[in-house]
Amino acid sequence: MGGTFDPIHNAHLLKADVVARSLGLDAVVFIPAGQPWHKNMAEVSSAADRYAMTVIATATDPRFSVSRVEIDRGGPTYTVDTFQELRRVLGEQVELFLIAGADVLKGILTWREARLLPELTNFVFCSRPGHRLLAVGLPPERVTLLHVPERGISSTSIRRRVGCGEPIRHLVPAAVADYIECRGLYRPDRLPVT
Numbered sequence: 338m339g340g341t342f343d344p345i346h347n348a349h350l351l352k353a354d355v356v357a358r359s360l361g362l363d364a365v366v367f368i369p370a371g372q373p374w375h376k377n378m379a380e381v382s383s384a385a386d387r388y389a390m391t392v393i394a395t396a397t398d399p400r401f402s403v404s405r406v407e408i409d410r411g412g413p414t415y416t417v418d419t420f421q422e423l424r425r426v427l428g429e430q431v432e433l434f435l436i437a438g439a440d441v442l443k444g445i446l447t448w449r450e451a452r453l454l455p456e457l458t459n460f461v462f463c464s465r466p467g468h469r470l471l472a473v474g475l476p477p478e479r480v481t482l483l484h485v486p487e488r489g490i491s492s493t494s495i496r497r498r499v500g501c502g503e504p505i506r507h508l509v510p511a512a513v514a515d516y517i518e519c520r521g522l523y524r525p526d527r528l529p530v531t
């Protein structure tokens with residue numbers, strides 16, 4: 338399950354839990370994007386902060402782990418590189434699933450070397466408020482569409498709330514809220530501590 342995770346929030350965790358239970362997955366690997374080229378990098382928090390928050394948020398669930406593969410690779414983050422690397426390391430026998438929200442569906446065919454992805458992985462797309470859950474252009478036998486309890490949470494809204502001094506403790510794990518506060522993330526009046 339890849340993402341910018343700036344910050345990771347309760348809808349990410351709920352989605353991972355529902356997908357793991359519905360498909361009987363052994364593990365869910367969260368993969369924070371190193372350089373999400375499709376976002377404005379000047380506005381994205383450091384990979385170190387995003388990685389730390391993802392580790393903190395997932396630490397209590399034994400099914401969850403966090404991979405540094407996209408952070409350590411350097412350069413713009415392309416999902417095809419990640420799945421090629423996962424295949425190389427894990428071999429052909431392991432069944433892989435790219436887990437994403439419905440908002441990802443509208444752009445996935447424009448991703449770098451998107452045509453190679455179905456040879457490397459299955460796909461699970463989860464419902465997300467305001468987005469259609471319809472996979473066009475991917476091989477249907479490779480795609481699972483899953484309705485998850487709808488949570489209108491986004492990292493954007495959390496960053497905005499912190500910036501306005503509004504509470505976020507109902508939207509992220511407590512340890513992530515503490516981390517954001519300690520590090521001064523998303524506060525226009527405070528530069529993150531380096």
Ligand SMILES: Nc1ncnc2c1ncn2[C@@H]1O[C@H](COP(=O)(O)OP(=O)(O)OP(=O)(O)O)[C@@H](O)[C@H]1O
Nearest residue numbers: 339340341342348437438464465488490491492493
């Ligand atoms: N509320 C949600 N419901 C279902 N899927 C979600 C939700 N929020 C994020 N996702 C999915 O989680 C993955 C990682 O998303 P990302 O880290 O960009 O979070 P985001 O909330 O969309 O962030 P931002 O608001 O900064 O764009 C994507 O596949 C995205 O579709």
Ligand SMILES: O=C(O)c1ccc[n+]([C@@H]2O[C@H](COP(=O)([O-])O)[C@@H](O)[C@H]2O)c1
Nearest residue numbers: 339340341370375414415416417448449
């Ligand atoms: O490979 C690409 O070209 C590509 C383009 C856009 C997004 N992605 C991946 O899609 C995932 C979700 O992206 P986002 O913007 O919701 O954080 C994340 O793992 C990104 O690296 C990948």
